[in-house]
Amino acid sequence: MSNSRTFDPAGVLFGIGVPALAAAVGLTLTLLWAPRLPDNIATHWSGTDPDGYSTPWSLAWTMVIVIVLVGCGASAIAALAGALLMMRRTMLLVGLTVVGLLLTLWIALLAAQLDLASAVSAELPMTWIGLGIGAGAAVGLVGASTLRDHRERSAATMAPDPRLPRGPVNLPITLRLGLGPATTAVLVGVGAAITAGLCARAGSWWPLAVFVPVSLLAVGLLRFRVTLDETGLWVRNMGMTAVGYGVEELVGADVEEVNPSRDFGGWGLRLKGRGNYGLVTTTGPAVVFTAANGQRLTVTTPRAEELAGALNALADRRLGGA
Incomplete structure (x- = not known):
């Protein structure tokens, strides 16, 4: 089965639409409040005293640029349907958290200086920073929950190699990995x-x-739950499926020794080349799931032999090979 979708509509809405809306809100408020603001507003503080100033519109266009380049630059990855779902969700959360911070700070800077004769007496609205981060993260979490995995899927046509491990199918198996x-x-x-x-x-x-x-x-x-059940192997994170493969996609499951730093360049959910994913949290044995579309998922766990044996036995059963 193949999926040729290029863009995830939810990713476009949250990853591109929300930052664009944030920039539009900031520009609209600047336009509405400009007559009530000093000619030059405070934009930087040293301690409790402002020491940097700019015009309201200079601040506005600076914020727009930063929101687009930093916030939208990160969250826009969520729109790419073929990218790893976990990466798309992570970047959306990070990007919208940044957007929430920037928009809230932008609004706070303007609101704190409304009707002031001079920005010299303006106070830094630090409380708004935390509120903006929380609001951005909340919107990012909602958006992340709407993203879907649109990767290409193919069904295996042959049972796994007989030389690969086989074992009892005592399911489900649930693992807690990460922190x-x-x-x-x-x-x-x-x-x-x-x-x-x-x-x-x-x-x-x-x-x-x-x-x-x-x-x-x-x-x-940084916390994951891995589940092997009758349908396949699934990795969940923050209550959402981050990556998963159905047993009908399995070409074979093997066991390898893995060092996260050496083999994947780090710890956690990693990408090593196109279609080669790893949930690598310890050095040692790992189950390696190879899918019919050529992708691989490596999961480090002391129970790698058990998972590989159960997966291959499930595939045998599905195809009538054992």
């Missing part, structure tokens, strides 16, 4: 301590408003 509870607790604890110090130094809660959404996003993106 464990202890590592998560340490990382969040260290981050929380640093944030508490920043809050005390700033005399404000705004660093906490930044820390909470960023930490939730980071932890969520």
Whole structure:
């Protein structure tokens, strides 16, 4: 079965449409509020005192450029239907979080200086930074949940090679990979301590408003649940299917020794060349799922032999080979 879709409509809407809408909202507010703003507004602060100024429209076009280049530049990848679903979701979350931050900060800078005779007395609206990050991440999460996997799929026509592992089909098998509870607790604890110090130094809660959404996003993106059931092998992340292959696509499942740094250039859900994906979180055995369309999915786990045996046995059963 083949899917020739080039663009994911949900990805176009959220990855391109939302940043464009954010830029339009900022420009509209600048146009409406310009008569009530000083000729030069504060755009940079040193401590509590402004030390950088620009015209409202100079700020507006700067924000538009940054939203388009940084925010939309990241989130637009979500529109590419053939790209790895997990990558598209991650980039959409990151991009819209940046867009939320920039738009909220833009609005806050303008709102804080409405009806001021001079921007010299303007105060930096730091509280809005955390709110913007949270709002952008929330929209990004909604958008990520609407993305779908439009990759090309092909059904295998032959049973896996007889030399590949076979084993009992005791399903489902569920694995938890990535950051464990202890590592998560340490990382969040260290981050929380640093944030508490920043809050005390700033005399404000705004660093906490930044820390909470960023930490939730980071932890969520680094924890995975892998499930092998009668239908195939599936990797879920943040409650959504990140990548998965049906058993009807299986050419063969093998076991290999994998080192994340050496073989995939890092840790987590990785891409090594076109169509070669890896969920690599430890050094050691990994089950390697090869699909009929030529793609591979490598998952590091001590139970690699068990998963490979069950997958090949499932494929045999489907094709009547065993």
